Amino acid sequence: MRTFDLTPLYRSAIGFDRLANLLEQRADAQPSYPPYNIELVSENNYRIVMALAGFSRAEIEIITERDALHVTGRKQKDEQQKTFLHRGIAARDFEQRFQLANHVKVTTASFDNGMLTIDLVREVPEALKPRKIAIDGGENVQVIEQPQAA
Template identity: 80%
Template sequence: MRTFDLTPLYRSAIGFDRLASLLEDSTPSYPPYNVELVGEDQYRIVMALAGFDRSEIDITAERDSLIVVGKKRKDEQQRTFLHRGIAARDFEQRFQLANHVKVTSASFDNGMLNIELVREVPEALKPRKIAIGDGSNVQVLEQREAA
């Protein structure tokens, strides 16, 4: 039997797994990035942005999406490349976030952009245990409804 590695399909959905979002973006993208599970409810996006300056990067969090935009300033000096392996072109990368996933911080060091995320589920939406009574509570409820 042949198995398929679906790991590349998980890269645009952070904090949840939905089939529709997996099929949404399965192509390689620029710039390269990693999505890491740091803790139980903590995530990190690490983007390799060689050639970019901090002032050329914009990060926006809107509802359930995170948008990272890089706009490279035009080089004032004319250069002749014998080989050009560092792309350093404009980009826009979108990440779909699950409910209650929030961006907590971002840092840029040595060409690597680190975006920290955390899932904060409100107490009212967390699963809770329901106690099983001996049946006496049911009779009390039935008496109240009859009145």
């Protein structure tokens, strides 16, 4: 198993210790069920697509809490006993957690043909967007222009 030493990052970066901790946690994590993709749709739009074969809408729960997204699947027990010659579809309970960056919100979720699609958007408040500031000799700070976000 590979290990990554992120100590140099702690020494040379200020305020990125949380990012380093997240990277360490992800590096130690094992591949998990169910399989998923994270897509960059546009500059501020993202999509998570999860393959949930054997689940129904009623068995899936999506919860957002602060900067985390939790997707949980609880498979209902079959009342009749089945005998499998081969069982390739797991259909077991799962809990998947995604750490969301600042200002990322879930906009929609859909479930079609065993694929769960969750759309996310990054909405940075105007007060936090970069501004170009004029330099003058006085106490007044004058905003020349506000760069347009794409």
